[in-house]
Amino acid sequence: MSGKHHEHVHAVVLDNLDSQGVGETSSSSNNPIAATETHHRATIPPPAGKDIEFQHNVSDPLNLSASLKLDSEIKANTSRKRVGLRKGNGLEKYYESQNQSIHAMLKSVDEHEQDKLDDHGKNTFLHALCVKGSLIANIFLSGLQMYGAVSSGSLSLFTTLADSIFDPFSGIMLYMAHRAVNKVDARKYPSGRARISTAGNIVFSFVMFSVSLVLIVMSARDLAADKEEETNKFHLPSVLAVAGAFATKLALFFLCWTVKDTYSQVDILWRDHRNDLFINGFGILTSVGGSKLKWWIDPTGAIVLSLLISGLWLHTAYDEFQLLIGVTADREVLQLITYISMTHSPLIERIDTVRAYYSGPRIVTEVDIVLDRNERVEVAHDVAEELQIKLEKLPSIERAFVHIDYETSHKPVSSLSPDTPNHVSLPYRSLPLFFI
Incomplete structure (x- = not known):
């Protein structure tokens, strides 16, 4: 990725710093930021014989690790002389929370599953x-x-x-x-x-x-x-x-x-x-x-x-x-689901909507992905099914529903009645990933 591309990605995700507690995210057709602009891998053709889905060689496709803060950086940015004692404590907790979120997203789904099994064992x-x-x-x-x-x-x-x-x-x-x-x-x-x-x-x-x-x-x-x-x-x-x-x-x-x-x-x-x-x-x-x-x-x-x-x-x-x-899931869960969906396959052009809500003690998630309108049915099916299986391996997820679309100009379908206020929609640039 070029330096200009990194700045573009950071501009996208920084807009979500104030979007706490949102139960879903969605993209907008008026948004000029397309998936092919924000991560070039969407235009990379898959290798021969692996046209359904393949593992990326890049373990950190969005370069999240560049936003991790070292202990020395946190100490320097939160010094009493620079921001004061009260603000420094809040900023330090923010950086620590950000580092934890990034580490969680950089883990593979299998690692999340194994960590849970290890803890229980x-x-x-x-x-x-x-x-x-x-x-x-x-x-x-x-x-x-x-x-x-x-x-x-x-x-x-x-x-x-x-x-x-x-x-x-x-x-x-x-x-x-x-x-x-x-x-x-x-x-x-x-x-x-x-x-x-x-x-x-x-x-x-x-x-x-x-x-x-x-x-x-x-x-x-x-x-x-x-x-x-x-x-x-x-x-x-x-x-x-x-x-x-x-x-x-x-x-x-x-x-x-x-x-x-x-x-x-x-x-x-x-x-x-x-x-x-x-x-x-x-x-x-x-x-x-x-x-x-x-x-x-x-x-x-x-x-x-x-x-x-x-x-x-x-x-x-x-x-x-x-x-x-069905209260909304925590922001960290939405971040993880969104990141896994974004980086699941190069055939996914956009993430239209991400929902995650509790159904008892565990979470149900719904993800709307956008594929090329000319993609074969069996290819589109297998991409969505693999994403569903991957999400359901997460310890907190009870059920995952992955819906396929070929454009984002329509309003996402909601199961709410006409008398009930509709869900909150956020543009693609407000997906719950955040860095400083």
Whole structure:
């Protein structure tokens, strides 16, 4: 590529710096930038005998590696004297994120797949320990906290009990969901049953919200009653029981933290242990406060904890609803899909549209590619099929749909109804690749 060509590519991708959070990208027929202008390989005839698709000798056809920032460059560009402390920290994070995105795009699909397999293979024992250990511990701790709440009569400890007693059920539900996803009848569920865990989380969230409302009503009734005693009766064994549960949750928190980024199932458990640490700690403080300071501290603490629990579970339900209804994928995923599609075959002249959205815990992607209008049907089919197979090898992709077109003058077909606002369209020059 010539220096002039590199400047042209950089001008194309720099325009996307402000286009965060877009669920799809598309090209425009009015755009003067064609694929044959931005990467000359589209005009290179394939070798004899390999007219369907062939591997490029160039591992970095868009020269992305030239935009990687060395540690010395990042340090120089983010120095306090040059941009100030606050801006320097933000700029440093930006450069690090940019480097990670470029490294991800320069990896082959097979490398992405192998990295995921390696991570799962190395941490199989830790995964089993986190899931089964959390389940066994939650069953034991729910009994321990039940003793603490019943023996003391503390509403704060009853609130921690309500949260704790549902932990074994959530663990069992996660385990059953995992088995259901792995053992699926393809004829009955052609798209799989991965969304069963998402639906289960939504149901469980509203159950916990309902329990929290009951505890709020009980605590409010207790506050409305006029007690003659200044404080509640202090019961040391119940406090020690909940303190033991706190220590166990702390150990599980650190255990799950080691592999939470590898397994989504463990990440859910890690977040649950994190929430339980605060709930149990706050419950102990308000229970002891009601026994040693003022009686109303205990029911007030129960109300605060119940509001916190209901808020956390409503937020979880909202996040799961977003995945279920098809929220857009992260910007980094769109970048990777777009780059793989652009560099897949020299027969692809343009990328018309790229969509990526969640369908449960994993992503469905749609890519519209433009081939020569005179291309043979079998050639066009094989290019699209190979791209589909390649995209579906990515760990986060559940299904990929590749559509073939021969021009971009028409409006991309949308499945949305006429009453629904149409999708956002971006020109080819705004494809989600970015450099400085």
